[in-house]
Amino acid sequence: MRTTTPTRIRTRKTWPTALLAAALLATAGAGCAKEDDTAGTASTKPRTIKAVEGCDAKGWTDPSDLTADRAPARCDKGAPAPQKLPKKRKITVATGTAGAEYVAPLQMAVKKGEFAKEGLDVEVKVLPTPDALPLLAKGDIDAQWAAPEAAVMNGINGGFTIKWVAANYSPDPKSRSGLWVRLNDGQSATHVPMAGRKLGTMIGKGSVIAYPMSKALKKHGGGLDKVDFRQLGSADVLTALQNGGVDSAWLLDPVWRKVDGDKKYAFLGGQPLGEPLGGLLFGPNLLQDDPDAGVAFLRAYIRTVNTYFAGDYKKDPAFVTELAKLLKIEEPVLKSTPSLRMDWEIRSGTTDRLQAAYKEAGVAEGEAIPEKRAVDRKLYAEAVGHRP
Known part of the structure; x- marks a missing residue:
């Protein structure tokens, strides 16, 4: 886990596929998992799970529930409460865009000081997924607000310690995107x-x-x-x-x-209703070196969803104005589409279905990998106090 302030990274053009593959191979020694599908990630070691006030009743849903009208997990407003780390951590998270609505919880958590309440100094960098992925695998950045795209799954298949640790949203039934x-x-x-x-x-x-x-x-x-x-x-x-x-x-x-x-x-x-397809990816820094910071990051993210994005957040005119300014989106444009259903939980089998599509499209490399190598729900389960 880096504690020094990272140098400013400028947005770059997307790398060609061959160059991305070469970069992934070059960084393999820095972020490879062991032969066991889950070895090498600190989140697989026994951790104390304590009940979390405000998340007891609805802070966790069955991952196998794929019904379109599934109610997403929710804690009370302001929950889970902050648990400030004893030492301040610097976290760098990459995102392909800072202005899309699905990035709003990340941006709002920074603006409202939710990360700071956990003892985290979070810096958001705008980088395309192909540029950010090698940096995540090597540990030059800590997290990525993206999705388990083909490049990510191929990287994991090649041995990288990268996991999908939290989801982002599913569409409103009225959306026709x-x-x-x-x-x-x-x-x-x-x-x-x-x-x-x-x-x-x-x-x-x-x-x-x-x-x-x-x-x-x-x-x-x-x-x-x-x-x-x-x-x-x-x-x-x-x-x-x-x-x-x-x-x-x-x-x-x-x-x-x-x-x-x-x-x-x-x-x-x-996009299927009730099934998020993206969210947060963690690399070795937050999976292996400092899972306490990983849980703290997710706790702040989940608290932001529960506090500001729990329901139809576009019904609040003042919040829409604040959100439009934060995302640099014209307010009428933001209001023209229904609110997203923000959701931090990952559904069972999503990475299997994604890999089947990648194979059909001819962009998958190697055999399909099991979900346990690509997904880790343990950190957000700890954040809401869910005991397996």
Whole structure:
């Protein structure tokens, strides 16, 4: 665990796949796990789990519950209470963007001093996942606000001590962020033949979105291996769909609002309800060297969700104004989409389903790895006082 102030890292361009692979191999000696799937992570050693006031009743849900209307875990406002570490720790966490709504709990925890209450000095760096991943494996950064994307799973498969330790959100049922298609004359939205179609997306096949995209495509005779992917800039995806450059597109918040209600387009599906696909990744610093700081980080994050994002947070006009300013998003844009369902818990089998999609897309390397090598729920369980 580093205690010195890290040098400022500037945002860089995404590395080509070959260069990323070389970087991962070069750092392998610094963050490799032992042969045992869970050896080498301090969170696997016995730790004292104490009951946490305010989290007793609903601070934990069964990970196997995949129902769409599942109520996410919640503690009381202000819980779990801070437990300041005896010595201040410097934590560096990377995120691909500082302005997206799903990053709001991380940003709000910094702004409201929730990390500071735990004795943590948290610095947020903006870095693309491929740039941050080698730094996380080597221990040059402590955490990553990202997702178990193909590059992450391939890195773990190569021996890195990196685990998905907390989730971020699932969409509101009213959200229509996801796969949209332009209908041809006479086509019904209930069945749109997708095989051979051009699909525009700013997200590559190695993203976690491959999983829900695969589900949506297969309902309409397509699949990740049956469509023609066109990777486009964020400002070009909608334009290409509207002018015929692509037949379909994965539209994010709030872009889908531009076609919602237009009978020329149909929504085919988005992220599964009740199943988060991203969140926090920890490397060897917080898994092996200082799990106390890892639990403290998660305690602050979970407390922020319970205090500020427990329900429909966009019903509070003052909070929406504060959040828009924090994320540097125009307030009308922020209010144009429903609140996210913030959720720190990881569902069972998600990494299995993600890996199946990566294999279908041709971006998985090696055999699929078991969940226990990619996911660690022990730290957030400790933060809320859940005893297995």
